[in-house]
Amino acid sequence: MKKIIQLLLVATAGLATASFVGCASHSMSKSTTNSITSAPFGTMPDGTAVQIYTLRNTHGLEARILTYGGILQSLLVPDRTGKLGDVVLGYDHLQGYLDKTPYFGALIGRYGNRIGGAKFTLEGQTYTLATNNGPNSLHGGIKGFDKVVWSAKTFVSPEGPELILAYYSRDGEEGFPGNLMVTAIYTLTDDNELKLQYSATTDKPTVVNLTHHSYFNLTGQPNTDILGHIVYINSDETTPVDAGLITTGEFKSVAGTPFDFRTPTAIGARINDPDVVLQYGPGYDHNWVINKPFGQYGLMARVTDPSSGRVMEVWSDEPGLQFYAGNFLDGTITGKYGAVYKIHDAFCMEPQHYPDSPNKPNFPTTELKPGEKYHNTIVYKFSAE
Numbered sequence: 001m002k003k004i005i006q007l008l009l010v011a012t013a014g015l016a017t018a019s020f021v022g023c024a025s026h027s028m029s030k031s032t033t034n035s036i037t038s039a040p041f042g043t044m045p046d047g048t049a050v051q052i053y054t055l056r057n058t059h060g061l062e063a064r065i066l067t068y069g070g071i072l073q074s075l076l077v078p079d080r081t082g083k084l085g086d087v088v089l090g091y092d093h094l095q096g097y098l099d100k101t102p103y104f105g106a107l108i109g110r111y112g113n114r115i116g117g118a119k120f121t122l123e124g125q126t127y128t129l130a131t132n133n134g135p136n137s138l139h140g141g142i143k144g145f146d147k148v149v150w151s152a153k154t155f156v157s158p159e160g161p162e163l164i165l166a167y168y169s170r171d172g173e174e175g176f177p178g179n180l181m182v183t184a185i186y187t188l189t190d191d192n193e194l195k196l197q198y199s200a201t202t203d204k205p206t207v208v209n210l211t212h213h214s215y216f217n218l219t220g221q222p223n224t225d226i227l228g229h230i231v232y233i234n235s236d237e238t239t240p241v242d243a244g245l246i247t248t249g250e251f252k253s254v255a256g257t258p259f260d261f262r263t264p265t266a267i268g269a270r271i272n273d274p275d276v277v278l279q280y281g282p283g284y285d286h287n288w289v290i291n292k293p294f295g296q297y298g299l300m301a302r303v304t305d306p307s308s309g310r311v312m313e314v315w316s317d318e319p320g321l322q323f324y325a326g327n328f329l330d331g332t333i334t335g336k337y338g339a340v341y342k343i344h345d346a347f348c349m350e351p352q353h354y355p356d357s358p359n360k361p362n363f364p365t366t367e368l369k370p371g372e373k374y375h376n377t378i379v380y381k382f383s384a385e
């Protein structure tokens with residue numbers, strides 16, 4: 001309800017293109033104010049203008065987000081000495097994102113992760129999706145929500161600056177049924193959280209699984225690998241996959257396996273363990289079943305970088321967490337600050353429903369029916385120790 005009121009306020013105040021200019025300083029002093037400003041960030045091949053929005057909270061944290069793909073282009077957070085560092089991978093220019101991106105920082109939909117065989121059946125009808133990952137559909141297809149320009153409005157709520165993105169996905173887009181109206185609200189809160197709240201409605205039964213795909217490196221030095229980052233995952237079980245990274249439908253205890261992060265452990269400690277399912281990654285690229293009641297908001301994971309002291313917690317009301325260790329980064333991308341992104345130079349934490357749920361009747365459903373409202377909150381919360 002709060003969000004609806006905010007949206008109405010934004011609409012009635014005609015703030016679609018307004019900028020809230022606060023102090024542009026990156027200092028850590030409490031004197032900075034919440035602000036959100038915008039600037040041009042290039043043009044799509046069809047002439048559509050892309051904007052970049054800069055959100056700042058009163059602690060000096062800064063998030064820069066594109067209307068293209070809702071991409072988090074940079075995220076400045078303090079280390080243990082208060083020094084700000086950019087903790088996400090990405091490009092300086094739009095062209096990089098248009099040419100080649102493994103979903104850097106993007107909003108992911110309609111279906112985050114894989115749908116096996118790029119097919120599913122809903123209410124007796126089989127839908128065939130675009131294949132973009134071998135025979136499977138990955139992250140919404142060839143042109144998923146990461147590759148479209150979202151409309152934007154801004155707002156400064158008591159929580160912090162907000163960017164309200166909206167996208168209307170037409171019936172049949174990438175093979176998915178139903179006209180889907182999607183809203184994604186990014187808030188940079190004064191609790192040093194980057195909060196993403198999705199909502200969606202449809203006019204036909206469909207499947208929806210939205211997530212966020214930032215590549216984090218908490219050192220703030222994208223040339224340093226993340227193998228020394230310490231990870232805790234609030235999970236007793238994973239959903240094992242086959243060689244094509246499609247879930248088998250089973251659940252497996254993490255006990256005695258390299259997937260056990262109930263005791264905080266370095267990412268690199270067991271990443272080369274011969275565990276067959278781990279090596280399908282190769283390395284971490286799996287879904288953890290989070291220990292909390294279905295639909296309840298709670299802590300999923302905590303990642304600490306011992307070198308900088310930065311800590312990132314992941315909170316969500318989603319049932320699963322895809323933890324990906326940047327296994328496919330291969331040195332072929334040069335990103336911001338001229339950094340060449342090599343294997344394990346970043347990790348992703350993607351709260352979501354379990355992969356291939358539309359074909360796994362024993363998994364929590366991802367079906368959305370007309371009259372229902374999809375909702376999903378993802379929070380990345382930063383501190384230092």
Ligand code: GLA
Nearest residue numbers: 102103113285322324328348
């Ligand atoms: C997700 C997938 C990975 C990979 C990346 C993008 O995390 O699970 O297998 O596709 O996205 O490269």
